[in-house]
Amino acid sequence: MDLLNRIIKKNESIAYRVIEQEALLVSPADNLIYPLNPVATRIWELIDGKRNINEINSIIIEEFDGGLIEIQNDTMGFVEDLLNKKLVFICNE
């Protein structure tokens, strides 16, 4: 299945707080800290184990300025980053 149609969920072991529209993610297992900018924070908030990446992408396009392709590429890049760092998982995997 295309990654865009996959549903993703947060890794439940990740601690995070959103402060002034910027999230700070902490991975308690290795004490790594990941500060997110406002767009990344919004994507993080939208990752709920129900929406697929395509749906998240549509909301980001609606809420933030920028070219459609550019936003889609940025969102995908960020989600891939989250997956690589095991901060999120693809559901049913």
Next chain:
Amino acid sequence: MPDITLNIAGLNLRLDSNNSRPIQRLKKHYNIFLNGNNRPDLSVSLSSLKHSPRQRRGLTLHQGSPQATSDSLNVRWKDETVRISTRQFAIRLDLSQRKGLVQYCSGAGWVDVVRLLYAILLLRKGGFLIHASGVVHRGRSYVFCGPSESGKTTIARLSENRPVLTDETTAIVKERRNYYAYATPFYGDAGPVMANIGAPLEAIFFIYKATHFSYQRLTPTEALKTALPNIMLNIQSNQWTNKLLDSLLLLTKQIPCYNLYFKPETKLWSYIDGFIKSNN
């Protein structure tokens, strides 16, 4: 049974053991932090581990404990139950009952054990141990935070007649509405402190050695991000990491935090006085 009660940052930790040796050692090391009478916030029994020769060679800590392959901490903290293991010791705490057990083998670092127990007690109370030196100046505490070689001991040595809380690890705790910084027995090259004292927290500085004096006021978020790696606990629990984030955010909203670039000169204090005054 031999026992002692320590008081650090206003929190009482009682340690007992059927073996007098570790208690004697702790009494000597934590002399100025002893406090005999108050009700303990946590009572911990120390018990030496009986190892098979194979275990003594360091293959496992003891049967049933999480296996640690190095001296790195393995901390499991769920709700009020904490389990920590290293090659030298294993800690089990039931915080709701204010009780715990430390099992240790020879060579266990008591400073590490006591530091961990206090890191947990403080976090539960909305405070923490931070990798920082602390100095009391005009009745207020100033905390200087940074990694090794950043200048914590240098600043402690520049304190002149001002009381030093520590040159390595400061305890910060919220009492009612105010934050206090306290002395700890966890010290660096400057050696142990002379008094168990605390003072209301005036400011936190993230320090950088430089050839000039300058500063930069940090937003609460910036301060939180900078402080977090300097907090002394490897908590493998998102529940308690979130509590730490909440506590830090409250602190950084209330207490001014700065990046401080400094030269190792006693002029530091007049420089700090100047910009604290101009920022108030």
